[in-house]
Amino acid sequence: MRGTLSMKNLNDNAKSRGVLLFAYNTDSVDYVKIAERAARLIEHNLKLPVTIITDMKSPQTNERIGYKDGSQWFNGDRYRAYELSPYDETILLDSDYLILDNTLDKIVDTVDDYRIMTNNQSPTHSQDGDMGILSLHFVWATVVVFKKTQKAKQLFDLVGRIQRNYEYYIKLYNLREDNFRNDYAFSIADNILSGYTHSKGIPWSMLTIDNLVKNIETKNNKLIVREVDKAHVITRQNLHIMDKDYLLSDTYLTLVDEICQ
Amino acid sequence: MSVDRGFLTIAQNTAEVDYLRLAYAQAMSIKLTMPDSQYCVVVDEDTEKQITDKHRDLFDDIVVLDEDYAKQDEWKLANEWQVFNLSPYKETIKVESDILFTRSITHWWHAFRLRDIVLSLGTKNFKGDPATSRVYRRIFDANQLPDVYNGLMYFRYSETASEFFDIAEQVFKQWETVKENVLKGFIYEEASTDVVYAIAAKTLGVERCTLPDCDFINFVHMKNAINDWPDDKPWDEMIMTELDLPMIRINNVNQYHPVHYQDKNWLTDEIIERYEECLHNKN
Numbered sequence: 001m002r003g004t005l006s007m008k009n010l011n012d013n014a015k016s017r018g019v020l021l022f023a024y025n026t027d028s029v030d031y032v033k034i035a036e037r038a039a040r041l042i043e044h045n046l047k048l049p050v051t052i053i054t055d056m057k058s059p060q061t062n063e064r065i066g067y068k069d070g071s072q073w074f075n076g077d078r079y080r081a082y083e084l085s086p087y088d089e090t091i092l093l094d095s096d097y098l099i100l101d102n103t104l105d106k107i108v109d110t111v112d113d114y115r116i117m118t119n120n121q122s123p124t125h126s127q128d129g130d131m132g133i134l135s136l137h138f139v140w141a142t143v144v145v146f147k148k149t150q151k152a153k154q155l156f157d158l159v160g161r162i163q164r165n166y167e168y169y170i171k172l173y174n175l176r177e178d179n180f181r182n183d184y185a186f187s188i189a190d191n192i193l194s195g196y197t198h199s200k201g202i203p204w205s206m207l208t209i210d211n212l213v214k215n216i217e218t219k220n221n222k223l224i225v226r227e228v229d230k231a232h233v234i235t236r237q238n239l240h241i242m243d244k245d246y247l248l249s250d251t252y253l254t255l256v257d258e259i260c261q
Numbered sequence: 262m263s264v265d266r267g268f269l270t271i272a273q274n275t276a277e278v279d280y281l282r283l284a285y286a287q288a289m290s291i292k293l294t295m296p297d298s299q300y301c302v303v304v305d306e307d308t309e310k311q312i313t314d315k316h317r318d319l320f321d322d323i324v325v326l327d328e329d330y331a332k333q334d335e336w337k338l339a340n341e342w343q344v345f346n347l348s349p350y351k352e353t354i355k356v357e358s359d360i361l362f363t364r365s366i367t368h369w370w371h372a373f374r375l376r377d378i379v380l381s382l383g384t385k386n387f388k389g390d391p392a393t394s395r396v397y398r399r400i401f402d403a404n405q406l407p408d409v410y411n412g413l414m415y416f417r418y419s420e421t422a423s424e425f426f427d428i429a430e431q432v433f434k435q436w437e438t439v440k441e442n443v444l445k446g447f448i449y450e451e452a453s454t455d456v457v458y459a460i461a462a463k464t465l466g467v468e469r470c471t472l473p474d475c476d477f478i479n480f481v482h483m484k485n486a487i488n489d490w491p492d493d494k495p496w497d498e499m500i501m502t503e504l505d506l507p508m509i510r511i512n513n514v515n516q517y518h519p520v521h522y523q524d525k526n527w528l529t530d531e532i533i534e535r536y537e538e539c540l541h542n543k544n
Binding site: 133134135136137172173174188191192195196197 | 501
């Protein structure tokens with residue numbers, strides 16, 4: 001599958017509601033493989049079709065400093081999700097967001113135009129913050145639920161404009177980082193579109209595991225997340241896993257197989 | 262709107278600050294957002310001499326202080342208690358002159374009428390969230406004083422309000438005694454109106470002069486720490502402001518509450534010209 005139309009639809013009978021994933025491989029990470037595993041979890045738990053958009057050449061390369069010695073990831077085309085989604089109602093996800101329950105399907109019914117994940121926390125602390133010491137709170141583009149409405153189109157068009165003029169928006173919004181970050185672009189677009197306030201986001205927090213993961217088990221309605229030096233026992237819920245090595249591991253594949261059997 | 266109610270501010274110019282100019286901008290912001298509102302400015306004799314035709318055209322009432330208790334002070338707060346007797350209105354919203362209005366607060370009058378006097382409680386940051394910083398309120402916490410702000414308050418010509426301002430007068434006049442014997446940890450020489458009014462509120466009974474359930478009755482305070490900004494520069498040197506008058510957008514956030522910009526240098530001549538132009542076009 002290659003090019004703009006290289007959508008890998010895992011359900012040929014695409015419905016008007018579905019999930020969209022972006023996956024661009026880098027030198028070090030096979031994001032397509034991660035997305036395919038994520039798609040299996042989504043189909044099993046949300047019972048929705050999944051479209052993976054892959055191998056469109058990103059207009060820019062982003063070096064993410066601070067995680068795994070600066071691994072690469074391509075994030076430049078997310079604003080095209082509106083245009084590329086084959087669904088009337090779309091759940092746009094990062095492929096490192098593990099769908100382990102059906103809560104996102106429920107939120108779609110309450111969305112007028114779009115909703116973005118607003119709060120994020122690890123098992124031990126909040127990961128919310130501002131885009132800079134003099135800037136505004138940022139949202140998490142990891143999860144965006146949208147319908148094909150004029151306002152949702154404006155959101156994605158605006159994200160594209162912000163991306164193309166990022167230097168300007170860095171100054172306008174006192175952004176901390178020079179690298180383009182979707183979270184910031186969506187925050188700015190949401191701020192502008194909401195009349196220079198902010199919109200209602202998804203009403204619960206995203207749970208992020210930001211350390212290296214040894215393995216994850218499901219037991220009854222619980223999740224046991226084992227890190228290198230500690231473990232967390234948490235109620236079963238969707239998980240944002242930052243450790244790409246884990247997501248490519250056989251251990252994770254076994255978890256996916258177990259859940260989806 | 263009845264002429265029985267209106268806004269009032271005190272504008273006593275100092276060597277440093279032209280408060281009449283601030284009041285002029287404030288009056289324009291009120292006339293833009295609440296065109297039927299009355300506006301009164303209280304001035305001293307020296308400031309009265311600086312009043313021009315453009316001020317007279319804009320201000321509905323100009324009251325000159327008979328007795329100026331702040332004549333020797335650089336920070337002229339000692340006349341605050343006099344507003345009860347100086348206001349030409351039966352019901353008054355008294356505001357500090359460095360506050361601008363971005364939309365009508367006419368509906369607040371209905372809430373204010375639940376009391377004879379209402380002091381605003383707490384304040385908001387530029388995001389519109391209740392401010393949590395206590396950096397500027399340590400004296401209040403140390404003395405268990407209510408978290409009131411005199412920046413925006415309401416009073417009706419009534420016995421309760423009269424009693425409140427009588428207490429405030431006594432606290433102002435007995436400030437040395439209060440500072441030495443009543444307050445813990447007060448380090449400044451001059452009386453702060455917020456502290457004086459907090460003492461008066463506590464003496465009168467906080468429940469008689471605040472409306473904690475009406476948590477919208479306050480204003481956006483632009484002091485740096487309240488907004489979690491570093492304190493080493495004035496906020497307007499770090500943060501961008503846009504005018505879409507009467508709306509003021511600070512750091513990309515529309516301000517729906519009255520804005521206490523506090524740094525007098527923020528109010529440039531250009532901003533005043535924009536207000537004049539906007540008001541002219543509206544009329």
